[in-house]
Amino acid sequence: MNPKHFKYSEQDGVATVRLDRPERLNALTFDSYAELRDAFVTLHNSKTVRAIVLTGTGRAFCSGGDVKDIIGKLFGVPEADLFQFTRMTCDLIENMRRCEKPIVAALNGTTCGAGAVMAAAADVRVAADTAKIAFLFTKVGLSGADMGAAWLLPRIVGLGRASELLMLGEFISAQRAHDMGLYNEVCRPDELEARAFEWARKLAAGPTLGMAVTKRMLNAEASMTLGEAMGAEGWIQAECMKHPDYLEGYQASLEKRAPDFAAVARRGAK
Numbered sequence: 001m002n003p004k005h006f007k008y009s010e011q012d013g014v015a016t017v018r019l020d021r022p023e024r025l026n027a028l029t030f031d032s033y034a035e036l037r038d039a040f041v042t043l044h045n046s047k048t049v050r051a052i053v054l055t056g057t058g059r060a061f062c063s064g065g066d067v068k069d070i071i072g073k074l075f076g077v078p079e080a081d082l083f084q085f086t087r088m089t090c091d092l093i094e095n096m097r098r099c100e101k102p103i104v105a106a107l108n109g110t111t112c113g114a115g116a117v118m119a120a121a122a123d124v125r126v127a128a129d130t131a132k133i134a135f136l137f138t139k140v141g142l143s144g145a146d147m148g149a150a151w152l153l154p155r156i157v158g159l160g161r162a163s164e165l166l167m168l169g170e171f172i173s174a175q176r177a178h179d180m181g182l183y184n185e186v187c188r189p190d191e192l193e194a195r196a197f198e199w200a201r202k203l204a205a206g207p208t209l210g211m212a213v214t215k216r217m218l219n220a221e222a223s224m225t226l227g228e229a230m231g232a233e234g235w236i237q238a239e240c241m242k243h244p245d246y247l248e249g250y251q252a253s254l255e256k257r258a259p260d261f262a263a264v265a266r267r268g269a270k
Helices: 029-044 079-098 114-121 134-142 149-157 158-166 174-178 189-204 208-223 225-241 244-254 261-269
Strands: 006-011 015-021 051-056 060-063 103-107 110-111 122-129 185-187
Touching: 006 029, 015 029, 015 189, 029 079, 029 122, 051 060, 060 103, 060 114, 060 149, 060 261, 079 110, 079 208, 103 114, 103 189, 110 114, 110 244, 114 149, 122 189, 134 158, 134 225, 149 158, 174 185, 185 189, 208 261
Parallel strands: 015 051, 051 103, 060 110, 103 122, 122 185
Antiparallel strands: 006 015
16 A cells, blocks of 8 residues: 555554644545545455554544535535535445454544544544544534444444434543543553554454454444344354364364464465
8 A cells, every 4th residue: 555645554464544644633635535435445455454553643633624625615516526525435434344354543632523433433442541532513514423423323332422422513531432432442642552553463363254254243233133133143153163263263272372363364365
């Protein structure tokens, strides 16, 4: 990957996507939305990436769409162009959820608007204790149901908390976000990167198919009946039992060692 609108690196199976417009609080532009949308498709298909850290540079994780480069330019555009933009923002979030690699959002500072929804779309959220967050769409006259927020948030914090966050659009502290279950962990700013990478490394060490299927089923089962969910889980677990990861887990147990699922993936890629 050779991005123009964010920084990218890989280490030990962990990819880092770092938003890098600190002078604009990492606000998104039309081009950066599109590049991020496509990046998560590439990461989904990567043979070397096993987990992803999404973070920002400077005082903000992401402050949403850029007021000058996006919001100001959307007034008076044809309806088709307006919908094309809003659909692209939704495609970014959908691609994050369909990327079958665990995503850890490392929230280094202000997180609002599109940035807040990107955080919600991640699988794990680790935040600096200074990282306030707001789903502030109603504050600018829009619906709180934007970019999938009304699908994601009730599943993370429950309907009542989601209604509060999406209808009021107010900033809340990192501690309050943690107390309501929105953040998995809160730490000092100087600890954030290490803690996020620790989460990502643990997730990267998991079984390739098992991790992918877990995320896939978390997405799918919300709309299933109990019977449908039992049928789907019974079938997919039987499929996992045919995968080399399951044999590696069994052998590791017999040999009293940690399973090396990354090695299984490397053998399979050859």
